[in-house]
Amino acid sequence: DIDLSDFTEWEPIGMPEKVTYGNNSLTYTGSAFKGKFNGGGHTISNFNLTAAVGKDAAVGFFGMLDGATVKDLTVNGKMTVSATGAGSAGMLAGAMISTTVENVKVNADVEFKGTITSDRFVTGGVVGFTYGTGDANSLIKDCVMTGNVNAVSGDGNTANGATAAVYGGITGFSTTPAESANVIANCENNGKITASLGRCSGIVATAHAGTTIRGCVNNADQVNTFGDG
Secondary structure: OEEOOOOOOOOOEOOEEEEEEOOOOEEEEEOOEOOEEEEEEEEEEEEEEEEEEOOOEEEOOEEEEEOOEEEEEEEEEEEEEEEOOOEEEEOOEEEEEOOEEEEEEEEEEEEEEEEOOOOOEEEEOOEEEEEOOOOOOOEEEOOEEEEEEEEEOOOOOOOOHHHOEEEEOOEEEEEOOOOOOEEEEOOEEEEEEEEEOOEEEOOEEEEOOOEEEEOOEEOOEEEEOOOOO
16 A cells, blocks of 8 residues: 655646647647556545646646556556646546556545636546547446545636536546547446536546446536536
8 A cells, every 4th residue: 555645745646748639639749648557445634636737738647648557456546637728537547548447446535626727627537538549448346436526617618518618427538540449338427517518427428439338326416507518
């Protein structure tokens, strides 16, 4: 087990320099975590992610996961983020490409303070932005998010739909080329969501092209006050 209570600042493992987010694409420059992280049933506790996220960034315990596997892990803590433009954040990972996340439990309260411009910003309880290339897609399986969420789009963000500020309990945004499929399977979301966002959901806020959701359960109450959200 690892206790991160002594760390007041956190640089994500695999922190990209620039991430370009599209409705059916995700590219980046710089570093990503590309290995296998087997938690072995252990817990990372007191992980408090507090960040003003810059434009074209991805933040979390991991920044970017690319062709990686993360499994059998519990993460306890809190996430408080705001943003200056398009980007993504998640307690486990800001974004991932062709990655498997399995049996990860997140226990964290989330506060998203919004963006200052009308750009898509994706927040997830587990993973922010989930992408599969088509040749190798992403899988989120047997994951649980538990926490109270307060999330707003921000005074400068009036967008709704796929280009909005979004929150999903498991992942905020999932997409692949249209003929393929990411899979979110047997996941569970618990707690309470209070939001003013263009899109918000207990499991996936934007299940875009090529996304399959099966066997998932949302137990969280949700109130979203965003007009036309």
